[in-house]
Structures are given as C-alpha cells and as structure tokens.
Amino acid sequence: MSTVVIAPLLVALVTAILTLLTRPSDILQRTVSLLGGVAYLVAVAALFDAVVLPLGGESTTLVYQVSNWAAPFGITLVADALSVFMLALTGFVSLLALGYSVASVGSFGQRLSYHTLFHFMVVGVTGSFLTGDVFNLFVWFEVMLMSSYILVLFYSGREHTRAALNYVVLNLIGSAVMLVAIGGLYSTTGTLNMADIARRLAEPAAYDIELLPTLGLSAVLFSVFALKAGLAPFQFWVPAAYRAAPSPVTAMLAGVVKKVGVYAIVRLYFTVFAAASIDLNFLGITGESFLGFFGPVMFAMAAVSIVLGGIGAVGRDDVDGILAYSSISQVGFIVLPLAVAATAPSEAVRALGVTAALVYAFNHGIAKSLLFLASGTLKDVVGSDRLSDLGGLADRAPVLAAGFLLGALTLIGVPPLSGFFGKYLVFQAAAEAFAAGAANAGPTAVTTPSNGSNSPRR
Template sequence: MAALVAGLVVAVAGSLAYSLVIAPLLVALATAVVTLLARPWPRLGRALSVLGAGGYAIAVAALVEAVLLPLSSDPAVLTYQVSDWNAPFGITAVADPLSAFMLALAAVVVVPALVFSVLYVDEHGQALSYHPLFHFMLVGVSGSFLTGDLFNLFVWFEVMLMSSYVLVVFYSGPQHTRAALQYVVLNLVGSGVMLVAIGGLYSTTGTLNMADMARRLADPGAFGVDPAPVLGLSAVLFAVFALKAGVVPFQFWVPAAYRAAPAPVAAVLAGVVKKVGIYAVIRLYFTVFAAATIDVSLPGIAGDSVLAFYGPVLFAMAAGSILLGGVGAVARDDFEEMLAFSSIGQVGFIVLPLAMAASVAVPVAGPFASVRSLGIAAALVYSLNHAVAKGTLFMAAGATWSATGTVDLDRLGGLSESAPVLSGSVFVAGIALVGVPPVVGFFGKFLVFDAAFRSGSWLAVAVALGGAVLTIAYVTRLWNRGFWGDPGEAVGEVPPRGQVAVVGLLAAALLAIGIGFDPVFRAAGAAAEAALDRGEYIEAVEPRRYSGDGGEDHATLLLVAATGGGTARRRVRAALGRVRTTFDGAPSAVVGGSTYDTDGGSTPDHDEGSDADREVVDR
C-alpha cells in the first residue's frame, strides 16, 4: 500500500512538472484513487482527502498563474496532447483564460466543502467511499473545463454525474431515494441525447475537436461542410446543458436533489456542477457554433449566425428561471428548499447577460470591446458570486442542522444570539445574492444590469429588477425567521466550531473578493475575450504543435516509482526544473501573438481568421 501510494505521488509529481495543463485533473484523480485504497483506514483516508484538496488548489493556482497572470500582459493558451496522436484526432486538453477562471471558481468552493465534509459527514458515511466519490466528481468537473473535444466533454460529464448520483442519495431513505432516482433518470436521458447530438455533429462536420470544428464551420465550403444541420443539433445539445444547469424549463429535478444531498455536496452541486453546463454553453456557442452562419429566418433574430438564434431562447430561460425560482424561494419554509429554489433563480441571473451577449455586439467604452464580451464577463462574475454565496449558505444550513436537528424555519429563530459567527456569515452571503456592496455580489449584479442596459433591452432590465425584488424578499424572510427574533423551539445547541469556521471563511472570501475586485474583473474580462477569440483558440490547438508522446513519461514515472528506484527521484527533480519548458507532447503556449516551440524559438501567429472569425451580430 505504501509503495503504491508513493508511486502515485511520484508519478503525479512528475506529470505536474511536465504539464501544468492537466495538473488539476491528475491531482484530483490521484486523490480519488488513494482515498479509495485507504478505505480500511478512515482517518488516513480523510487526511489524504484534505491533502489532495490542498494539492488541487495549488495546481489550479499554478495554472491560473501561467495562463492569466500577470493581468497586464497578454493571457496564454496552453495545450496538452495525450500520447502521439495529433489534433484533431488525439485527445487535447486546452487551458485558456476561460477554463482557468472556471477552475479557480471550482477550487474556491470545493476545498472548503471537502474540509466541511470531514467535519459533517458521520464516520459510517465517510467509510462508504464518500471521499473517493467526491474527488471523482472533481475529476469530471476539471476534465469538463479542460477538454478540447466534444466526445471527451461527454466522458467527463459522465464521470462527474456518476459520482454525483451516489452522493445525492448518500443518506438512505425513501424520500431521498426518490429524489436521487429522478436526478439519475433525467441526467441519464440527457446523456444519451447528448451522445446522439455529438454523433450528428461529427457526421456533419467530420470532427469532434472544438477548434477544428470552429475552423470548419467558419469556412464550410473549403471543408465540404453543410452547416444547415448545425442549428438543430446544437439545439439538442443546448437542451442537455440547460438540464445540467437546472434552468427553466429543465429545473424540476433541482429542489428534491439538493434537499436530499448532504450539505457540502449540495454546495458543490449548486456552486460548481451547475457551472459546468454554463461553461459548456459559453465555450461551444460563443467559440465554436458562432462560427456557423445560416439563414434562420425567424422574427426577432438579429443576423445570420447560429448564435443569434439563442439570444431569445436564452432570454426566455433566464426570465423563467429568475421569476419561478424567486417565487418558489419566497414560498418555502425549509432552509434548504429555499436555497434550492434560490439556485434556480440565481442561475437565471447568470443566463440573462449571456442572452444579451448572444443578441447584440455593440461597441462600448471601457475594458470590453462589445456588449457580447461584457455579457460573458457579467455571467462569469455572477457565477463566481453565486458559487461562493450558495456554498456558504448550504454549509450554513448543514451547520444549523448539526446544532438543532432541523432546517425548518418555523422551528428556528434567534440563531444570531447563540451562533453569531454563523449568523453573520449567512447575512454576508444573503447580501451577496441581493447585490449589496462591498461584497462581490454587488459587482456581479451591477454587470448584469449594465449588460441589460447597454443591449437596449428594457424587458431584460425589468426582469432583472423583478428578480432583485424577489431576492430581497426571500433573503429577508430567511434572516427574520431563522436568525433574528426570539429563539425557536429547536434552538439550543451551539453549532460545531469547525463547521462554523469553514462557513465563516467562505463568507470572508465574499468580502475579500469584493474589496479586491479589480483583479477578478480583469480576469473575467480576459476570460470573456478568450471565449470570443476564436482565431487564437484555433491557432493554439493546431496539429503542428505536436510531434511527440505526452503520455509515455507519466507511465515510466509510475512504474519506476512503484519499484522504489532512485531513478524516479532524479527524474522528478529534473522535471521540476523544467516546468516552464515546452516538450514534445507537453504544453505549447500562444503568448502575445507568438507560439513557443520545443527549440526555444517562436513562430509568429497567422492573422488569418483572427479578426474575420469574430462574430458581430447587429441588432
């Protein structure tokens, strides 16, 4: 056991040295494996799980530093090719500012949720593979953000969802089983439909690689591609992503599933797993499918881009989610059910600026070139706010349950006296959802309204205002009934200090991100521009980047390390000294308009397609 764990550690260390791109994925995978092997020793498993979560945060931070920092310079696009199969046929991992931003969002929520799990889930539960499942879910999330092709997006979706299926029903009981069954069946149907749509796109375009597909759709005549079926196939995929994100009219599974899941799992489902569907919409519809032009000939559709069709669709989904989720949250007397319906409404605030981005692209002043990039940036900032705020609230509900044995608001009250830190954290998270300064939610809500105003859609402004009023209503109701006033019949015990500390740290993060918002604002802007810069994305994944085997050294490291040879240590030291060097089959980077290859030289980027490929839709 010790030799195998040591082998995995050395192999992963060597792999990280060779490629920052897949580092988060490898750390999460290695942690899932070692915690599974450590099941007979629960304390060891918990320790390895927490260490793995810390390692994941470090790997994500290193990748963000390589791709996004310093923010004053041009962001990089790092790619990694598995084995010696060149793109577009091989498996490609791509880390650009958009994927780096989403990985950072995941790390901010997942690491505290994992620590909270150690303090919250009972011994019996943790012995039932809770930690391996948690990390396998993280593997799927990370892979979804990093994959460069559609089929592996499906694969990583399945890894993420299969783990979450078990975690949703982690505590047995008829009510929880029904909730998990609904969640499983709907997502399995969605997965089957997704696979059929991917097959149709492959038949239509002749490729599954996202960059190659964007290239072919931008110039269909040169590649013999008929773009006509793309609208229908992309619509099928869109329905699947809407189901994963829990957007109206595919929201019906959300309340039961979130209510059934343990508090830290619900925090990750609402804060991170939902965002995978949002990321897929941004990556595929703004980077890939926007390249296709087709005469949609429908009233209210501006332009001939496939993306233009989705402006009204996204708006209808956003408006329905904001209003239905808000009304549902106001009507709930259960803390967790209120949060579940709130998640439906809050994801509407994420989709609303995407609707504006899909509809128009009017130049504006400031750091963004168009309403399109402003809308994407607003969606990303609000995604971050929602992830941290909802993670705080779900774990606060878990701490409340630990102290009182209930989350029924009729039995709570006066928690501000017995649990001031917990109550203060709920207050901060609540005003983050409302959008009150100085928390990050203020900036997220401001950008959403800014995108609506600049798009010229007064209906979008009205929907956002209505949603804001509903948010104020249910946040006020939660505070008054659960944390203010006289103590309820269930209030007595003090919540566990460890759980309260985790919740307090997340609430502090909301304040810290809001106070130091400028770097987040610029990172979101860079991520939005990366989603729209189809030319650079295509250039980064060109087949000429790859000439060697990226997987051979990882297998060698694992084999040598497992045998305990000193060679492994020498190889790891050598590899760690060359993290910034580009290897055959390891990352190549497009930085500041140049491609850095294995000989240390640079090849200027081609201009073809960089500007022409940008999609501008006139109102």
C-alpha cells in the first residue's frame, strides 16, 4: 500500500485547515495558501513519478486502503495514469488561481475564509479523482460543490445571488438524484467499489445481476455527470455562475470543476460499465454493450453543446460572457471524441478517442483558466470587460493584450500552440473511426452477394 497516493489529498486538507487558523493575519494566510498550492503541485509530481514514470518504464496503478480496511468494504483511493493526469491539471490551474487570488482578494475576503473555501474545493476535486468507489465519488462531489456554492456567491450582489441560487438548486437536485441512483446501483450489483462492479458486470449471471436496470441507473448517473460538466441540455447554469464568481474561482470552475464530470464519465463508462455485454435496441439505438447505448447519446449532447455555446458566445459583448458560452462549446468538443471512442470498432481507436478527449480537456483547462484570469485583470485595468470599451488595449496594457491573444489562439488551436494537438487528436480519432468502420463494412458488402449466389435456393 503506497502512502504517496494520499499525499495530494492530505496537502490540500492541511492547507485548508492552516488557512483557517491563520485568518487573523492577512500576510500569513496568503503565504500559507500559496505555499500550500506549491506543495500540492509537488505532491502531484511525486505521484506522477510513482505512477507514470516507475522504474520498470510502464505506468502502474497504486492503491491506498484507508485504515487498512480491505476492498470492497473499506475506503479505497486509486492512482492510475488517468487520475494523475487530472490531478496535474488541478495542480497547475489551482496554483495559477491562487497566485491571482493572493494579489486580488483583500482583507475582507480573507475574513470570509476565501482561501479556506478554495482549498476545500481542491480537496473535493482531488478526492473525486482518486476515489475507487462510487459512493465516495458522491461524497467528494459534495465537498467540492459546497465550497464552490459559497465562492460563487462571494460578492453577494443581486446578480451573484441569483446565479448562486441557480447553481446551488440545480446541483443539489443533481446530488439527490445521484444518491438515489447510487443506492439503486448497490441494490442491483451488491457493491459500490468500481473494480468490484466491473468484475461483477462481466459475469452478471454469477452474481444474479439484471443488466437492464443497471443500464437505466447508469443513464441516471450519466445525466448527473452531464449536469456537472455543463453539457447540453444541462448547460443553463454555466453563463450566470461564471460571470458572478470571482475571476480565480471562475478559472477553477471552468478549468477543473467541470472536468470532474467529464472524468466521471470516462472512469465509469469506459472502465466500469464497459465490462457489461448486453444486446440493445432502444429508440433506434443499438449495440452490444453499455457504451453502444451511450455513444450516440454523447454524440448528440456534444453536438448540441458545440452549437449552443457558439451561438451564445457570438451574441455576447462582454469577455466573461463570451468565455462562459465558449466553455459550453468546448466541453462539447471534449465529449465528442468520447462519443467516437464509445462506438469505435477497435480498441486502438477507442484508446485514441479517450486520449484525444483528455488532451483536449487539459489544454482547455489551462487556456480557459488563463483567459478568465486575464479577463479579471482587464476589469481591474480598464474598469470593464465589454468589447466596446477595450479599444486600444494593446497601447494601454501591451503585456495583458499579448497574454490574452496567446490564450485565445491556444483555445482556437492555432499551431504550434498546445491547443492544436488536442484538436488534431479529436479529428484524427474521428477519421480513424470512420476509416475503420468503412473497412469493416466493406467485406460485408462484398461477401453478402457471394454467399447468396452460392445458396442452394438459387
């Protein structure tokens, strides 16, 4: 059992407690908060080294059983390449946001426990990426969301209160639905440990599992994760919440918190529920597995998100609004290769689709976080983020203008910036899936007449 697995979680938790204890001193609290962000990134780097760069040269999976209670009964934390990849994104974005927070959040904000809430949000995100069972995924979701509820409401104006209320109510409904679905999942499978669920779904007859109810419950969970990720048709909370929250909080919401929903989809539907084999024919959707059902659903939701986000962004005159609506569109681009992977005819194409989604998510998280932080700086320097007020920005603040341009070009995917590689992988996954599908269909089209011509009935 490797204790390095729990290191990022402990660092974030200890930092949250220390920022609460040092609240009487502004300078000390800011110092502790920033050093905690650095220590978190170091802990993630150590975990990355242990998981992705071990001595043997191949990535490995590390497991930590809390209090030495064996799975599937105890609390299990699991670090593999997927979870460490998402933790790296969390470390980079949270450190950027903390650096901005130290410079922008005043004494009054610190007395409202801004830094403590921020680090508890990081605790929830970290636990979500490391947990090995579905119930504790719900628990860590709630830790993350309870902190973000207050941070969205941080400025306490009418607009902020309305946005926070929508955000809170929708996510509370989602949490309640998630808890009911988890209870149903336990009732049908007899376990909530992710590895144990996958093992039992691979042999449903041996454990007396009805796959159709399990599929229905997984569909309910999928709708909750889509809500957390801001996918259409659950995207309506995103623009108001992003505009209402402080800039560093919005950077975390767009760069990391939304990615928790995407991570849950990848983790559960490509590694847990994918173990089940079931013949499906529902509303024209056919397949031989759970992924065969969710692939077309993901494609439709991704396509609608891309279109709605683009239309919404074009109609805005404020930078925060444009970035908020573009986040809806971008999460569609993240889920699109997952839809390709879900219906891929080969494991190689499926792996490429998942890789494309993760690379795109990482690049989007970094670029969009930087853009929201730049937007906050715009409001401080210019006094407005409306496009009509930003004329001559390159003369007034050339460094800020250059940074914003660089972030925008990265988000667009202009080579050789990092955003290009994410979009390239998305298109490559789609092209290879189409080519593989055509290759598989080709022999069928050729051999069918041949089989018919040799039939005794002719």
